[in-house]
Amino acid sequence: MPKVGSSTVNCLFGIIKPSGPASMSVVNSLKPLLSSSSLFYAENLKSKKGGNSKKFSKRSLKHMIKIGTGGTLDPLADGVLVLGIGEGTKQLGKFLDCVKEYQTTCLLGCETDTYDSQGIRVREAPWSHVTRTKIEQVLDSFRGEIMQTPPIFSALKMDGRPLYEYAREGIPLPKPIPPRKVTVHSLEVVDWLEGHSHQYQWPEKTMSATAKQKLKQAVAGITGSASSTALDDDPDPKSSTDDTDGGDDDKPHPPAFILKMTVSGGTYVRSIAHDIGHAVGSAAYVVTLTRLRQGDFTLSPEKDRDKSCVPWEVFEQAIKENENDEETADKDEQGHRKWENEVLDKLVLYEPSNSS
Known part of the structure; x- marks a missing residue:
């Protein structure tokens, strides 16, 4: 599991998109969840409406994390969808032309x-x-x-x-x-x-x-x-x-x-x-x-460099918890929820200082 600090985590990770919704619909449903997490953007904890981490005012929407995809999937399609967070979005271009x-x-x-x-x-x-x-x-x-x-x-x-x-x-x-x-x-x-x-x-x-x-x-x-x-x-x-x-x-x-x-x-x-x-x-x-x-993100990792993806069901459950009451969600000793640990286990950190 990669080590992360308290500021924005710039990274890439793969999710298993379900068949049915468009790729951008999936991204839009994830954005409030990811933005509510100190794992990705600690500053967001200070910008929530009334201190409630599950609600966002129109003004606080500008504090949503930056997120993009490495190429969309048709609504019919399911499977690997690569996401970039923060400065990690700068790496998404290579997934458009990859195998x-x-x-x-x-x-x-x-x-x-x-x-x-x-x-x-x-x-x-x-x-x-x-x-x-x-x-x-x-x-x-x-x-x-x-x-x-x-x-x-x-x-x-x-x-x-x-x-x-x-x-x-x-x-x-x-x-x-x-x-x-x-x-x-x-x-x-x-x-x-x-x-x-x-x-x-x-x-x-x-x-x-x-x-x-x-x-x-x-x-x-x-x-x-x-x-x-x-x-x-x-x-x-x-x-x-x-x-x-x-x-x-x-x-x-x-x-x-x-x-x-x-x-x-x-x-x-x-x-x-x-x-x-x-x-x-x-x-x-x-x-x-x-x-x-x-690219290296796959449903069935076989090689050392292969990266597995987070099942959509993990996010579905997390979104429901956020809609109900995030504070009652189970957390580990580091204060991470289940979905955050799933992402941590599968993300690839991107360091802007090392980019060309």
């Missing part, structure tokens, strides 16, 4: 506007011909240095606007979405899930004619658009539904496949799943996504 490891579950036979399960259904495609072997046979074309086109439903900006605004508002893209060079260091199928062995279903909501028209307007005049296939007519539904088991109400039960990959910064896992679906003559989108590693 990352992911595991993702991809469902066949359907394409969504966002390439994941939080989007809406825009296209169905045949899937009964796809096997694990067929998936594995196309993976070589996705390994190594590849050119990848980000999805139009992403936060990347073009001429100052996020790409998703062009798609949702029907604003023509001023130019094609530029492909980017990324590196897929490793990529493998780690499991194959037959249709009735999983609970995943295609989204019920489909793209409306109005939304589809707006998407057409956004990509009008741009050939080879990453989103052009979303505008294709649906194939014969009989070709995309497996009825060999007498499925209930003709609901599709396509298989899913689980990929594990190690990639460079800037790689879109959603795009890899989407493009693999096309490569096997079908469609696919992400239904689960876990970041297993970001």
Whole structure:
């Protein structure tokens, strides 16, 4: 456990983000908790409203600790999220371009506007011909240095606007979405899930004619658009539904496949799943996504330099304690609460005086 003084602790540590909330929502829920701790900012103990450590006035919000992330995760995604505190935020840039490891579950036979399960259904495609072997046979074309086109439903900006605004508002893209060079260091199928062995279903909501028209307007005049296939007519539904088991109400039960990959910064896992679906003559989108590693921070430490992450449940409990009455929370002989000891055990101190 690193030794810390009574002033601001400048550090990095990893948390295990849950699926559901956006990364910044997680950060915002943590900020009052961390700011209430003398571990991170002793001066905050003097700036609390009425001396109550769990309440902050608008004026005292300026005393909140400085906190940032080393790259966000989609709301759907869970796993490693690196946080920087105080001057430790200056080290976060290196986590944007570092090697990352992911595991993702991809469902066949359907394409969504966002390439994941939080989007809406825009296209169905045949899937009964796809096997694990067929998936594995196309993976070589996705390994190594590849050119990848980000999805139009992403936060990347073009001429100052996020790409998703062009798609949702029907604003023509001023130019094609530029492909980017990324590196897929490793990529493998780690499991194959037959249709009735999983609970995943295609989204019920489909793209409306109005939304589809707006998407057409956004990509009008741009050939080879990453989103052009979303505008294709649906194939014969009989070709995309497996009825060999007498499925209930003709609901599709396509298989899913689980990929594990190690990639460079800037790689879109959603795009890899989407493009693999096309490569096997079908469609696919992400239904689960876990970041297993970001730099040295990992869910499963194996090497001496590996850093483990603080489970989100630890913070959930601490936030509840703060909302009730922080003073009744159990503390050790050093005056640290459970969550503070968890962070202390896993943080990496950053000394500004040693920075360049």
